Amino acid sequence: MIKKKMRAAVFEGNGVLNIKEVDTPVVEKGTDVLVKVEMCSICGTDVHIMAVPPGYIAEPGTILGHELVGKVVAVGSEVKSLRVGDRVVTNPNDYCGVCAYCQKNLPNLCENIIPMGIGANGGFAEYVKVSEKVAHKISHDVPPEIAAFAEPLACAVHASSRIPVNPADSVLVFGAGPIGLLFVQLMKARGANPIIVSEPTPLRREFALKCGADYVIDPLHEDLPAFVAAKTRIGVDFAIDVVGSQIWEGVKAVRKGGSVLLFGFNAKAKPVVEQHQITNREVSVIGTWLANDAFPKAVKILENGILDLRFLITHTLPLEKTKEAIEILRKGEGVKIMIDLSL
Ligand SMILES: [Zn+2]
Ligand SMILES: [Zn+2]
Structure with missing residues (x-):
């Protein structure tokens, strides 16, 4: 049962982040995937977005958050690789697939990137909508707080490959x-x-x-x-x-x-x-920029426990504390901070 309204942390410009009731996104396109967010971690980018003046520009009115894991609760008619109940981590930088860079297999450098949690609604919310090509399946056995490392890890893995x-x-x-x-x-x-x-x-x-x-x-x-x-x-x-x-x-x-x-x-x-x-x-x-093709490798590292990540988590907080969480990170008083949507 998908609720019509959901809680979300909406960036309103100038360092303002409000927890609001907003419409739950719905599947529209055939390739849409609706994800119920389990966990979404705070990124340094969120700290830069919330700074005044901002060190990274985000669109006011956008739900922040781009390092998430969640469960698929609805899929569009054309989705082939995922079904309801699957667990996914998401590449927040949706690429077009047809520009000159995408055709060179460099989706991280796509000319039409849509960045989740910056220019499109993100994961500090109960639900988020993504497209099939940026949703990567991950085992249900990986604890949510570990699975939420997929995005930053994918970026570091891609960088390491250089x-x-x-x-x-x-x-x-x-x-x-x-x-x-x-x-x-x-x-x-x-x-x-x-x-x-x-x-x-x-x-x-x-x-x-x-x-x-x-x-x-x-x-x-x-x-x-x-x-x-x-x-x-x-x-x-x-x-x-x-x-x-x-x-x-x-x-x-x-x-x-x-x-x-x-x-x-x-x-x-x-x-x-x-x-x-x-x-x-x-x-x-x-x-080096973003993750390119490193998501499957990051998923493998997380599923097989190759790195020791749990001790990096210094705080786990509810959605209502997202702004405080960003503040803790800004002051250097935390390392990895998780926003737990089940709290
Ligand atoms: Zn990030
Ligand atoms: Zn492209």
């Missing part, structure tokens, strides 16, 4: 928020050593160590280049910027021929880079 980290390669990670911590675990799983994490927040440095970092450093009070030189002499093989402004620190930290992977996104940051250091040290600087 750097060939091998056993005993050294890696420096800038930023130990939820994504940085996923990178630490993924790099650990690849056998990287040492893994160095640069993070100003003490709580997050502690989590980085629990995730398998060999060393953590506070970049505000310690000398990162000297530390990297002491541990690796020539510099790290790979640096991963999860902050969105650390390109120059990354270029300086890698050895000749090393690579800097840019994951974090900060539209306001305009870092100054000495380009010649990239040129004559043969440094590779690589961007």
Whole structure:
């Protein structure tokens, strides 16, 4: 029985988020899938959207939330891969499938992306409507709070596929928020050593160590280049910027021929880079965006328990506390925060 009205956290612009009764979405198109949300986690993007002025622009009137797991409760007439009762995680970046990028099998770079929880209604709600091609089946055996990691994990897995980290390669990670911590675990799983994490927040440095970092450093009070030189002499093989402004620190930290992977996104940051250091040290600087085809891999990692994710969850709160949850994350007092729609 699908209710006609549902509770949802609606972004109203300028840092305002209200819990409202709104119409429950209904299946209209043949490819529509209606999902009853079990769990939806707070993302750094939500924190940026809610900042004043915003660090990431979302459409006022939109229900936020894009990291969700839920159960299929209705499907359109053309849906073939899913049926009512299936459990799904969703790629929030619905792609058109026909533009020049989609035809190059780069749906993460689609020219017509519709981003859930930013420009289309998202998962801080009892129900959300998605299209079949972005809904990925996941086992009922995966606890909801673990399944909700699928989206951030898929982004980190796609990003990781862009750097060939091998056993005993050294890696420096800038930023130990939820994504940085996923990178630490993924790099650990690849056998990287040492893994160095640069993070100003003490709580997050502690989590980085629990995730398998060999060393953590506070970049505000310690000398990162000297530390990297002491541990690796020539510099790290790979640096991963999860902050969105650390390109120059990354270029300086890698050895000749090393690579800097840019994951974090900060539209306001305009870092100054000495380009010649990239040129004559043969440094590779690589961007990465969204998840591309990594969702099935993320689902497999979650179903098989390859990473240890449960301890990253510091808070589980009801929908009514979504704004407070975003605030906790903004203050760096939480790591992964789940909004539990059953509460
Ligand atoms: Zn996210
Ligand atoms: Zn497209």
